[in-house]
Amino acid sequence: MSETPQGSSPMPSVRPAGERSRRSVLFGGVAAAGIGAAAAVGVESFVGDREAQARAAALSAADSANGPKTVPFHGVHQAGVEMVPQAFQNLVALTLRPEADRDAIRRLLITLTDDAARLTGGTYALADSEPELALIPARLTVTFGFGRGLIDRVAPDAAPDWLTDLPPFGEDRLQDRWTGGDLVFQIAADDPVTIAHAQRMLLKDSRTAASVRWIQTGFRRAYGSERPGRTSRNLLGQLDGTVNVTPGTEDYASVVWQGSTQNPDWLDGGTSFVVRRIEMLLDKWDRLDRSGRELSVGRRVDSGAPLTGTREDDEPDFEATTPLGFPVIAEFSHVRRARTDDRSQRIFRRAYNYDLEPEGDQVSNSGLIFTSFQHDVNTQFVPIQRRIDEVDLLNEWVVPIGSAVFAIPPGCAEGEYVGQTLFDR
Numbered sequence: 001m002s003e004t005p006q007g008s009s010p011m012p013s014v015r016p017a018g019e020r021s022r023r024s025v026l027f028g029g030v031a032a033a034g035i036g037a038a039a040a041v042g043v044e045s046f047v048g049d050r051e052a053q054a055r056a057a058a059l060s061a062a063d064s065a066n067g068p069k070t071v072p073f074h075g076v077h078q079a080g081v082e083m084v085p086q087a088f089q090n091l092v093a094l095t096l097r098p099e100a101d102r103d104a105i106r107r108l109l110i111t112l113t114d115d116a117a118r119l120t121g122g123t124y125a126l127a128d129s130e131p132e133l134a135l136i137p138a139r140l141t142v143t144f145g146f147g148r149g150l151i152d153r154v155a156p157d158a159a160p161d162w163l164t165d166l167p168p169f170g171e172d173r174l175q176d177r178w179t180g181g182d183l184v185f186q187i188a189a190d191d192p193v194t195i196a197h198a199q200r201m202l203l204k205d206s207r208t209a210a211s212v213r214w215i216q217t218g219f220r221r222a223y224g225s226e227r228p229g230r231t232s233r234n235l236l237g238q239l240d241g242t243v244n245v246t247p248g249t250e251d252y253a254s255v256v257w258q259g260s261t262q263n264p265d266w267l268d269g270g271t272s273f274v275v276r277r278i279e280m281l282l283d284k285w286d287r288l289d290r291s292g293r294e295l296s297v298g299r300r301v302d303s304g305a306p307l308t309g310t311r312e313d314d315e316p317d318f319e320a321t322t323p324l325g326f327p328v329i330a331e332f333s334h335v336r337r338a339r340t341d342d343r344s345q346r347i348f349r350r351a352y353n354y355d356l357e358p359e360g361d362q363v364s365n366s367g368l369i370f371t372s373f374q375h376d377v378n379t380q381f382v383p384i385q386r387r388i389d390e391v392d393l394l395n396e397w398v399v400p401i402g403s404a405v406f407a408i409p410p411g412c413a414e415g416e417y418v419g420q421t422l423f424d425r
Contacts, residue, residue, distance in 0.1 A: 051131070058135035066190055066223050067136045073117040075411040076269045077257065078418065080141030080186055081348075081373055082247040084229050089188040089218045089352050090195050091275060091369065092203070093181030093404060094210035095149075102154050106423055108209045109144075113417035115201055116142035125201045138191035138223075140198060144418045145273045145406030149182035154422055160263050162272060162377035163407050169389040171400060178277045178402025181213045186273075186371075190223040216277060216402070218352025218369040231304060231312065235280055235353050235366045236397070238297055239304035242312055243339070245348050255346050259375025266421040269410025274347075274372045274381050277354075277402030282364035285397045296393040298335030306335060334394040337387045345383045347372040368398075377405055 059068050071079050096105070115125035120140045124131035151159045165180075185202055189195050203212065220232045234240040245252045256271050263270075285293070290301060298316065299306055306316035307328050316335055320328040329336055349372045356365040374380040388395070409419050 054132050055135050058132065067138050068122065069139045070122055070137045071120060071139050071141050073120045073142075074414050078143045078270070078408060078411045079120065080143035080188055081256065081271065081408065082252060083141070084247070085220060085232075085350050085352075086139050086141070086188040087190045087220050087223045088192045088195055089186065089369070090199055091214075091216040091218075091371075092185040092187065092199060093147075093213040093215075094183045094185075094206055095213045096153065096182045096210050097208075100153070100209040102423075104209050105150060105154055106419075108206060109419045110417045111205045112144065112202060113412065115205055116144075116198075116418075117414075119198045119201060125205075127204070128201060130197060133193065133197040134201075136191060136194055138189045138194050140189040140191075140194050141186075142198060142202070143186040143188075143408065145184040145186065145408050146419065146422070147180065147182040147184070147404070147406055151407065151422065155266075155425060158264055158266060158422060158425060160267060160272070160376075160407060163405060166274070166377070166385070166403055166405060167382065169385060169400070171389050171395050172403065173399050173401055174403055175401050178214055178216070179404060181404050181406070183210060184273070184275075184404070184406050192219075214402070216275075216354065216369050218354050220352055232351070234351060234368050235282065235355065235364075236285060237293075237301055238299070239312065240351050240368070241349050242299070242304050245346060247348075252348065255380070256348050256373045256375060259380070260344055261376045261379055263375065264425075266425045267407060267409065268421075271373050271375060271408045272377045272381075273406040273408050274370075274374070274377060275402070275404040275406070276370040276400050277367065278370055279367040279399045279401045280364075281397045281399065282366055283362060286363075288397075295330055296333060296396070298329045298333030330393065332391045332393050334388070334392050337390075337392045338384060340384070340387070342383075345380055347374040347380050347384065367401075373408070 071083065073079055100108070118125050119134055120137060120142055122135060122137040122140075124134040128134060148159055148163050151163065183206075185199070187195050187198050187202070189198075199215075226232075231239045231242055231244075245255050257269065288296070294300055294307060303310070304312035305314055308317035308320045309315070316329055316339070318327070318329055318336060322328055349370065351371065352369045354367055354369055358365045372381060410421060412418050412420060
């Protein structure tokens, strides 16, 4: 996915009247959507010289290396999947209201697509009452995913086999407040203000058809703290995601976009999305010494290298033994349980940390928002998770507390909307 700096040429200050009318039709009028006259007046006043001056001021104050950067919204695939992850991410899952039928969902997706395209391009959404907040995109991407509930309302026979709850795992302690969802937004950028504003706009669009089920807010190293593309650390202190396919390669395409199994035709150019919220028992982890931490994971803390190597990208030697004859990399270490010689069992993982207010006597209430993209959840993600669930030393210090599966529809061209292939099948 290419990334381009926002150009200096002025963008249209006023949306053509026909397009404003289209938005009115979609919502049944501004008042019917509950937006109110004040918001409409706010956008209409943000025109001409005022918009140009605000944009120039915002961009002049931004880090020229990143603040103005945009990621193209339109394309064969949705943005926000095949790219170097941004520093911050919000996942927002919605539950469709009982009255939201096929036509209402279609109208919702048209509106969401229009506003997401505008926001990721560094301009304001229609009915945006804080348009100045939209002028620093900072690589903003918005990716939409469909849960089984949404597809069942639109085309009940169109859901792929894997679009269902994950099978139960023995280590799971799932909480309803972090589980499930009919529609998800993955909103990511290098600026949390940009994300907060985009989330607010998309939730305004959605409130007549859906309600919030959960929101998970995550972070990585801030932009510029490390070289782009470097493996990030989780709050256990470990490098997270060492063995990952590389975006932009044929290998990546075979894992995420194509695969060895057949998905429904409407999903061509799309993929699957797994979300797992994993609580880290950091207070308990604190009692484990450095060697114990390395043995449980099978990698060195400082470099991320396997215990049999010196560099992060060295292949683990699972046959190596100590002078006493014990495996150097323990049989039940995380790296051994997660690895397999079956190349069809691979995923593209992307993880963000979370850190909340401690509860009770806790020092830390932290964890990982683990997400993965793969062509087929059943043949790629589930076998890996089963091995980890059976016996993995790391399970002593991590607990899955949330889980969800979504279908990521393909991207769309200008004038189309995300999810159109599902409606046109």
